[in-house]
Amino acid sequence: MSTEEQPQRVMMTRAARRVLEAAERLFYERGIHAVGVDLIAAEAGVTKKTLYDRFGSKERIVVEYLTARDERWRAFLAPYLDAEGMTPRERVLAVFDASRAWSAEHGSKGCSMVNAHAEISDPAHPAFPVIAGQKEWMLALFTRLAGAVALDDADRLGRTLLLLHEGALVAHGLNIFPDPIAHARDEAAALLG
Amino acid sequence: MSTEEQPQRVMMTRAARRVLEAAERLFYERGIHAVGVDLIAAEAGVTKKTLYDRFGSKERIVVEYLTARDERWRAFLAPYLDAEGMTPRERVLAVFDASRAWSAEHGSKGCSMVNAHAEISDPAHPAFPVIAGQKEWMLALFTRLAGAVALDDADRLGRTLLLLHEGALVAHGLNIFPDPIAHARDEAAALLG
């Protein structure tokens, strides 16, 4: 099996890690187009030379930013799902609990994938598969978890849970009403009967 | 009563209208930061001089863009709600029908308010009240329409409908599964009993 997934992987040296940390914070809080590479380098305490030696382009930093964020979210979610002695119904609700905790400790500007998608017009942009993949993964997760509650209605329930979840993230980011993720959790509970 | 709402209103001449039309299309499709005033002027068939004579700043164009879009949406929605002989339940579902029709004929990049919010970091930005106002209006609408179905549960239903609606717009923009707005409509119908 050939291992030529990407043109070349990024060497995650210490400086590269600092660049990625700075980029994650700045991209999420201010938006991707609003943040320049000079600012990222300055905030990371790194020269632009180093930044370009590691990543090669800003586009690549964006892709790594989204990929890293997705991986962190899945790692953050895992213990909520792996806890022992949960009913299938509780396991669905645990996703909302995890999202609520994530949003509390990380920023409150909504979903980074949705926000990034708003700034990217070209469908051929290498960040597109990352964004689409994250949402597909979430849909598959909800569908699988819902299947353990009501096998014959997994697809419908999975989609509805995804809509509630995405809607809650948007409502949380825009501060439309207090604690929308908790509300979505309650509605998900009612939905599962 | 003093009429000093804005520093000064925008004179909507023919050229100004063309600028706003171009800005609406470009901002929505490519994002706000990714579109410069030179491009807007060129697409509108207008000089930058004229653009700045009318609007004064790019920030102002952004505000007018969002305001105009909101007004168009409300005007688009109105006939769906004003139709005669609808039950309160049907009136709620009509919002989803309107959203589906709107998304079909306009772009499919999700909610322009949510997308704009993703690009604006400063809470003091004059576009903030427009964005927040639109979502508050939608929540109030859903709550009012839900109150005609089940008066004692209007607040809860209104919020849930909003989450479903926002989630559907996101899912539509990201193309996660086919026709999510129709799915949200079906779930809203089930929710209302």
Place this chain on the structure above:
DNA sequence: CAGAGACTATACAGATCGGTATACTCGTGT
């Protein structure tokens, strides 16, 4: 016909954009 407002055309200012080049330092491993 004369004035006023809306508009075009072009050039430019000052800053910032993504990206590159040169020259140097430092620490590690062999």
Place this chain on the structure above:
DNA sequence: ACACGAGTATACCGATCTGTATAGTCTCTG
């Protein structure tokens, strides 16, 4: 002892960004 990779510092490239200045045209109206 020496090579090498990672990093710093700084200057620069062309392009593009928001915003302004000057000069002139067009059309409508009093």
